[in-house]
Amino acid sequence: MSKNIKIYTTPTCPYCYMLKSFLKEKNVVFEEIDVSSNPQKAKELVQKTGQMAVPVIDIEGKIIVGFNKELISKELGI
Amino acid sequence: MSDIYELIIIGAGPAGITASIYAARKKMNFIVITKDVGGQTVLSSGIENYTGYQFITGVELANKFREHIESFNILLKENETVTFVKKDADIIIVETDKGKYYAKSVVVASGRVPRKLNVKGEEEFKNRGITYCATCDAPFFAGKDVAVIGGGNSALDAVLQLIKIANKVYLIDIAPKLKADPIMVEKAKNSNIVEIYNNTKVEEIYGDKFVEGIKISRDNKIKELSIEGIFIEIGSIAASDFINDVLKNKDKEIIVNCKCETNIPGIFAAGDVTNVPSKQIIVACGEGAKAVLSAFEYLSKI
Numbered sequence: 001m002s003k004n005i006k007i008y009t010t011p012t013c014p015y016c017y018m019l020k021s022f023l024k025e026k027n028v029v030f031e032e033i034d035v036s037s038n039p040q041k042a043k044e045l046v047q048k049t050g051q052m053a054v055p056v057i058d059i060e061g062k063i064i065v066g067f068n069k070e071l072i073s074k075e076l077g078i
Numbered sequence: 079m080s081d082i083y084e085l086i087i088i089g090a091g092p093a094g095i096t097a098s099i100y101a102a103r104k105k106m107n108f109i110v111i112t113k114d115v116g117g118q119t120v121l122s123s124g125i126e127n128y129t130g131y132q133f134i135t136g137v138e139l140a141n142k143f144r145e146h147i148e149s150f151n152i153l154l155k156e157n158e159t160v161t162f163v164k165k166d167a168d169i170i171i172v173e174t175d176k177g178k179y180y181a182k183s184v185v186v187a188s189g190r191v192p193r194k195l196n197v198k199g200e201e202e203f204k205n206r207g208i209t210y211c212a213t214c215d216a217p218f219f220a221g222k223d224v225a226v227i228g229g230g231n232s233a234l235d236a237v238l239q240l241i242k243i244a245n246k247v248y249l250i251d252i253a254p255k256l257k258a259d260p261i262m263v264e265k266a267k268n269s270n271i272v273e274i275y276n277n278t279k280v281e282e283i284y285g286d287k288f289v290e291g292i293k294i295s296r297d298n299k300i301k302e303l304s305i306e307g308i309f310i311e312i313g314s315i316a317a318s319d320f321i322n323d324v325l326k327n328k329d330k331e332i333i334v335n336c337k338c339e340t341n342i343p344g345i346f347a348a349g350d351v352t353n354v355p356s357k358q359i360i361v362a363c364g365e366g367a368k369a370v371l372s373a374f375e376y377l378s379k380i
Contacts, residue, residue: 013214014120017137036217050287051205052218052307065205067114070157 003076005030008045008056015067016055022069026078030057083108085373086172086181088160089317091117092359093349094187095143096366102150104374108181109153111160111174116140117189118314118350119359123213128360139359160188163321165342168380182380183373186321186332186340186347187366190314190357195227199283200310207289208308212236216309221245224307225292227280233311234258234266240309241269248303249274250294283308316351327353338369344380346373 007023007030009016023030035042035054046052049065057064059075087097090112101108119125122136131139147154155174162173163184172179192210194200200208209215212226212235220243226236229251240247249256249266254277256263266272275294282293291304316330324340324347325333332347334340334354340347348369349362 010214010217012123012216013211014137015211015214018116018120018140021141036220039220042218042220046218052207052288053205053209053215068157069114 002029003060005060005076006033006058007031008033008035008041008054008058010034010036010054013054019055019057019067019072022067022072026076028076028078080178080180082169083179083181084377085183085185085370086111086170086179087185087187087370088112088163088172089117089187089189089349089351090115090143090147090154090156091187091189091349092119092143092362093189093351093366093369094185095147096363097185097187097348097370098147098152098154099150100367100370101373102147102152104370106370106374106377109155109179110147111155111158111172111179113157113159115144115147115154115156119143121211121213122359125359127358160320163345164323165344168344170344183344183346183377185338185366185369185373186318186324186345186351187349187362187369188317188320188351189362190350191317192310193313193315195280195310195312197280197282199285199289203283203285203289203308206287207285207306208283208310210310212239212309212311216240216243219244219307222306223304224248224309225250225303225305226309226311227251228311228313229253229256229258229276230311230313231258231262232313233309234262236309236311237266237272238262241266241271244271244307246305247272248305250278250280250292251276252279253277314350318351321345329353337372338365339372344373344376346370346376 084106085108087110119140120136159175170184223246225248278296331353334352338346346369348365350357
């Protein structure tokens with residue numbers, strides 16, 4: 001069963017790009033939210049994480065700030 | 079005691095990756111310990127001086143680097159931070175946040191990290207208004223008042239990005255004159271939302287949950303600015319704090335000779351963490367190759 005995964009990104013952020021290529025390589029399906037074009041979502045993200053930073057990955061409610069490959073892999077079970 | 083490797087490579091930026099490729103081809107018994115693959119390369123938006131590529135983005139080049147090392151069977155310990163390196167008798171001990179490793183030789187290729195201001199509030203408000211990556215986090219500050227600290231090209235780069243989205247941009251530089259390229263300085267000066275403070279020092283960053291303001295001083299006069307975002311762009315510094323016994327210059331760069339040897343036999347260093355003057359991707363790659371060839375030669379003699 002595939003998990004409900006959302007990622008929050010900005011278009012110019014290199015670590016967002018790395019996160020996306022990593023997920024694609026592992027065939028993980030995700031929804032991408034570009035916070036630069038969506039101020040409301042940016043606000044929500046700050047409230048959710050308490051931080052103003054991207055990328056953020058939300059794996060079924062478990063939030064990881066930054067491209068932390070090890071934590072993300074662990075959470076995804078890959 | 080666990081395995082003693084012939085070589086441990088610390089870091090997987092251009093220097094560490096090239097070192098790994100050479101070590102793999104020499105069939106050395108080695109591991110690579112690194113926080114990430116690509117190092118500072120990923121932060122470069124466009125590279126036009128890496129031979130063979132007329133243009134490539136930093137992320138793309140980092141991916142090419144990754145593909146290249148993954149074509150070998152290399153033991154890559156990613157997401158692992160080296161905390162301490164010491165030579166004890168003939169063995170070099172490498173401690174990390176996850177364990178302890180032993181080797182006969184080490185190549186330090188840990189690169190550089192963003193320089194910090196070292197003021198009150200800097201640690202506390204990291205990612206809570208303070209960022210070291212303008213290209214990543216600028217969109218969070220749309221419509222807000224922000225400050226950029228620094229006077230070089232990266233600081234001005236941040237200012238020019240923020241002009242498009244912020245309400246007000248304060249540029250705070252400790253030097254009397256901005257040292258960024260004049261074309262960038264001119265663009266910043268022409269914007270009516272940019273206010274430049276030269277000869278100005280940051281004293282403190284304050285706030286509650288997030289940044290609310292900054293205390294600055296000029297001619298011993300303290301001033302407070304209400305801002306929500308702070309972009310610290312004051313350059314980088316050699317990531318060499320985990321190793322004390324090697325000789326370093328005043329900028330914490332590890333001093334090496336033309337064979338990438340440090341003052342300690344068996345410990346080599348390569349790339350931006352060293353005192354080699356040109357901090358360039360292609361130079362770091364070359365230095366990484368040299369360091370491993372020197373380590374190989376060293377191992378054949380002990």
